[in-house]
Amino acid sequence: GAVVSQHPSRVICKSGTSVKIECRSLDFQATTMFWYRQFPKQSLMLMATSNEGSKATYEQGVEKDKFLINHASLTLSTLTVTSAHPEDSSFYICSARDSRYGYTFGSGTRLTVV
Amino acid sequence: EDQVTQSPEALRLQEGESSSLNCSYTVSGLRGLFWYRQDPGKGPEFLFTLYSAGEEKEKERLKATLTKKESFLHITAPKPEDSATYLCAVQETSGSRLTFGEGTQLTVNP
Numbered sequence: 001g002a003v004v005s006q007h008p009s010r011v012i013c014k015s016g017t018s019v020k021i022e023c024r025s026l027d028f029q030a031t032t033m034f035w036y037r038q039f040p041k042q043s044l045m046l047m048a049t050s051n052e053g054s055k056a057t058y059e060q061g062v063e064k065d066k067f068l069i070n071h072a073s074l075t076l077s078t079l080t081v082t083s084a085h086p087e088d089s090s091f092y093i094c095s096a097r098d099s100r101y102g103y104t105f106g107s108g109t110r111l112t113v114v
Numbered sequence: 115e116d117q118v119t120q121s122p123e124a125l126r127l128q129e130g131e132s133s134s135l136n137c138s139y140t141v142s143g144l145r146g147l148f149w150y151r152q153d154p155g156k157g158p159e160f161l162f163t164l165y166s167a168g169e170e171k172e173k174e175r176l177k178a179t180l181t182k183k184e185s186f187l188h189i190t191a192p193k194p195e196d197s198a199t200y201l202c203a204v205q206e207t208s209g210s211r212l213t214f215g216e217g218t219q220l221t222v223n224p
Contacts, residue, residue, distance in 0.1 A: 006157070032210055043201065043214045044158070093157050097210060103148065105157035 002028050004096045006106025013084055013113055021079045021109045023094030029074035030096035035067070038091040038108075050077055084113040116141045120202050120215035127192055127222050135187040135218045137202030147185050148212065149178050150201040158201055161187075192222045 003026040013019050023033060032051050036044040048064075050056035050071035058064045066088075068080040077096075081088055094106040117140040127133055139147065146165050150158035162171045164180040171178050175196065177188040187200055199219045203212040 004157075034211070041219075043216045046211055046213075049211060091155075095157075095212075102146075102160070102163060103212060104160065105150075108155065108157045110155065 002026075002096075002098070002101035002104040004030075004094065004104045004106040006094050006109055008109060009107060010110045011112070013111070015085055015113055016083055018080055018082045019084055019111060021081075021092055021094070021111075023077045023079070023096065023106050025075045025096040025098075025104070028096075028098050028101055030077075030098055031074070032097045033071055033077040034095040034097070034103075035069060035077075035079050036093045036095065038093060040091075044093060047079075081111065084111070086113045089113045116204055116206055116213040118202055118204055118213055118215035120200075120218050122218060123216065124219045125221070127189075127220070129193055129222055129224050130191045132188070132190045132192070134189070135200055135220070137185040137187070137215055138183060139185070139202075139204045139215075140183075141204050141206045141213075143207035145205045145207045147180055148203045148205070149176075149185070149187055150203065152199045152201055152217070161200075189220070192220075194222045194224050196220065197222045 005024045007022050035047045047062045048056045048058045052074045056069035071077040093108045119138045121136045149161040152158045162178040167182045169180050175190050179186045199217045201217045202215045
């Protein structure tokens with residue numbers, strides 16, 4: 001089946017620094033990738049949708065200058081949290097979509113900003 | 115706007131005690147309804163996709179059904195390893211995004 005690799009699984013960073021999270025589709029090419037944020041005991045909230053080679057589409061209320069998304073190839077998307085602050089601490093999950101496998105999710109990244 | 119509501123929020127079962135989880139949805143046009151399982155600290159794991167009312171799918175102790183307004187995830191004779199949060203999501207015909215419900219946290223006691 002389809003596998004999406006997300007790294008790192010956990011990261012702790014200092015307030016004001018930037019953090020990059022990678023999401024790779026290992027055995028398929030993803031036409032579209034999605035980034036979600038999940039708070040404890042809550043569901044997944046879509047942050048943005050990205051298609052390879054084009055700018056990401058951000059959901060209402062998501063700061064595109066803070067959450068930079070790059071989808072440079074059909075197998076790689078990155079989310080960079082710029083100038084992170086404690087309120088950005090959360091669980092971030094990526095998802096990759098293709099016509100054969102549908103939606104496949106990464107294992108998530110726990111970001112803690114101290 | 116798409117809406118997905120799951121109930122109950124939490125469910126505790128004894129091992130072997132069958133039950134059902136509910137997912138009610140409102141979309142302008144349904145392309146697909148998805149069920150996922152999520153373990154703590156992990157990403158969602160795909161279970162089923164249902165496309166049209168009347169459709170049913172089964173996998174081991176799980177069976178998903180779909181009507182025009184809701185979906186049920188039936189769990190038959192659950193085991194402790196079935197403990198997880200079960201998420202329901204819908205995709206409408208006009209787009210590729212998924213809208214998730216809040217999930218049902220299932221605990222199966224031995």
